[in-house]
Amino acid sequence: MARTSGSFSQKTAPRVAQTALKLFAKYGYASVSMRQIARDVGVQVGALYNYTPDKQALLFNILLQHMESLLVAWARYPKRTDPTDQINDFIQFHLEFHFSKVDEVFVAYMELRNLNPQNFVMIEKLRCDYETVLQKILNAGLAAEQFQIKDTKIATLAIIGMLKEVGTWYRPDGRLGKPEIISLYQNMTLDVLGSKHAIRKK
Amino acid sequence: MARTSGSFSQKTAPRVAQTALKLFAKYGYASVSMRQIARDVGVQVGALYNYTPDKQALLFNILLQHMESLLVAWARYPKRTDPTDQINDFIQFHLEFHFSKVDEVFVAYMELRNLNPQNFVMIEKLRCDYETVLQKILNAGLAAEQFQIKDTKIATLAIIGMLKEVGTWYRPDGRLGKPEIISLYQNMTLDVLGSKHAIRKK
DNA sequence: GTCTATATTAAGATAGAC
DNA sequence: GTCTATCTTAATATAGAC
Numbered sequence: 001m002a003r004t005s006g007s008f009s010q011k012t013a014p015r016v017a018q019t020a021l022k023l024f025a026k027y028g029y030a031s032v033s034m035r036q037i038a039r040d041v042g043v044q045v046g047a048l049y050n051y052t053p054d055k056q057a058l059l060f061n062i063l064l065q066h067m068e069s070l071l072v073a074w075a076r077y078p079k080r081t082d083p084t085d086q087i088n089d090f091i092q093f094h095l096e097f098h099f100s101k102v103d104e105v106f107v108a109y110m111e112l113r114n115l116n117p118q119n120f121v122m123i124e125k126l127r128c129d130y131e132t133v134l135q136k137i138l139n140a141g142l143a144a145e146q147f148q149i150k151d152t153k154i155a156t157l158a159i160i161g162m163l164k165e166v167g168t169w170y171r172p173d174g175r176l177g178k179p180e181i182i183s184l185y186q187n188m189t190l191d192v193l194g195s196k197h198a199i200r201k202k
Numbered sequence: 203m204a205r206t207s208g209s210f211s212q213k214t215a216p217r218v219a220q221t222a223l224k225l226f227a228k229y230g231y232a233s234v235s236m237r238q239i240a241r242d243v244g245v246q247v248g249a250l251y252n253y254t255p256d257k258q259a260l261l262f263n264i265l266l267q268h269m270e271s272l273l274v275a276w277a278r279y280p281k282r283t284d285p286t287d288q289i290n291d292f293i294q295f296h297l298e299f300h301f302s303k304v305d306e307v308f309v310a311y312m313e314l315r316n317l318n319p320q321n322f323v324m325i326e327k328l329r330c331d332y333e334t335v336l337q338k339i340l341n342a343g344l345a346a347e348q349f350q351i352k353d354t355k356i357a358t359l360a361i362i363g364m365l366k367e368v369g370t371w372y373r374p375d376g377r378l379g380k381p382e383i384i385s386l387y388q389n390m391t392l393d394v395l396g397s398k399h400a401i402r403k404k
Numbered sequence: 405g406t407c408t409a410t411a412t413t414a415a416g417a418t419a420g421a422c
Numbered sequence: 423g424t425c426t427a428t429c430t431t432a433a434t435a436t437a438g439a440c
Contacts, residue, residue: 012405012406026315027315028230028232028315028316030230030232030233031232031316033432033433033434034433034434034435035432035433035434043405043406043407044406044407044408045434045435046406046407046408046409046435046436046437047405047406047407049434049435049436050405050406054434054435055434055435110312113228113229113230114230114233150386150389151378151386153377154378154383154386154387154390155390157367157368157371158364158367158387158390160367161363161364161365161366161367161368162360162363162364162367163363164363164366164367165359165360165362165363165366166359166363169359175355176353176356181356184352184353184356185356185360187352188356188357188360188394191393191394191396192390192393192394194393214423214424235414235415235416236415236416236417237414237415237416245423245424245425246424246425246426247416247417248417248418248419248424248425248426248427249423249424249425251416251417251418252423252424256416256417257416257417
């Protein structure tokens with residue numbers, strides 16, 4: 001049952017990346033072997049090296065494409081001027097993006113330390129850029145006197161932490177639908193920021 | 203320079219566990235070899251097996267002892283009756299405990315998937331027990347009408363997420379001291395819970 | 405582009421001498 | 423209790439045939 005020469009290349013390329021992503025998310029980068037990836041793709045291990053120079057590049061490309069697509073998607077997201085609106089938009093954007101990229105997000109959070117040093121610097125830069133998006137909204141809200149924040153950096157990290165946790169429990173068939181989750185996190189975030197929206201709630 | 207027979211056993215036992223913890227925290231369980239642990243301990247690899255039946259047991263014991271000591275420490279922590287006080291105490295307890303166990307906490311969060319299935323069930327049970335501690339305080343605060351929470355489970359997870367994130371950036375020589383961090387997180391948590399403390403803040 | 409075969413290295417774990 | 427030596431398996435990566 002040897003495969004005909006050249007007959008699956010266009011299908012194989014994306015399958016290698018997708019399979020690596022799926023396995024890295026499930027078992028962790030260090031626990032997944034090239035043989036395991038090859039088996040799930042349906043090729044012999046030698047064939048993988050037509051698509052990646054090595055295992056590290058598989059991880060790096062997953063993280064690079066994920067972070068770049070995240071930042072590009074935010075750049076294209078329509079912006080409103082009011083800081084409270086911006087927070088609501090950011091939470092909605094973030095959660096919707098992450099609902100659709102569960103594996104990528106998980107690998108991005110878990111496998112940073114398995115990047116080689118040069119690759120780590122590149123990804124960490126992009127992660128910082130994304131954090132800065134949120135921090136700037138907080139600063140805008142402070143300037144507009146809509147938020148009451150004692151420490152902007154800590155508030156940024158707390159919100160990132162809150163949102164990150166969602167990835168550990170969200171299931172498409174879970175108790176809450178996406179809109180409900182988004183709404184809950186919008187409210188909790190504005191609470192953390194001391195926004196006046198809190199008055200509306202009561 | 204062979205070691206004298208039997209001369210280091212009492213020192214070696216804790217060193218094996220501590221070295222495994224340190225290396226697992228830094229490089230990840232799957233990336234650390236028994237040879238690497240042996241080298242850092244200062245023995246040959248065969249000697250490790252006097253202290254552990256296998257590598258998996260090293261990980262499991264780290265997580266088991268961490269979770270048990272966490273739950274025991276909370277059980278012994280003085281309890282106040284007011285739910286708002288309880289939240290403040292829980293945040294203080296949690297952060298102080300985690301400040302002192304940075305590596306244990308990190309390994310506990312990162313390496314769950316490298317536990318074998320039986321070990322995973324045991325650790326997950328303890329993790330749930332700890333989550334329940336917080337959720338019960340939230341329910342008490344709701345019953346006492348001190349908190350405004352739309353979804354107790356989600357609020358619990360959001361707070362856990364906020365606190366977990368601290369482990370990724372806390373450094374003993376960082377910008378903020380432990381008391382400042384604890385105070386900030388107490389405030390943000392009460393904000394998320396819609397506590398009336400928020401009025402005091404303004 | 406994929407296969408088979410292999411080079412090379414290293415992993416977890418064990419046996420037996422001291 | 424530790425050492426040296428070794429068994430067995432499996433890892434990443436490459437070479438060359440088809």
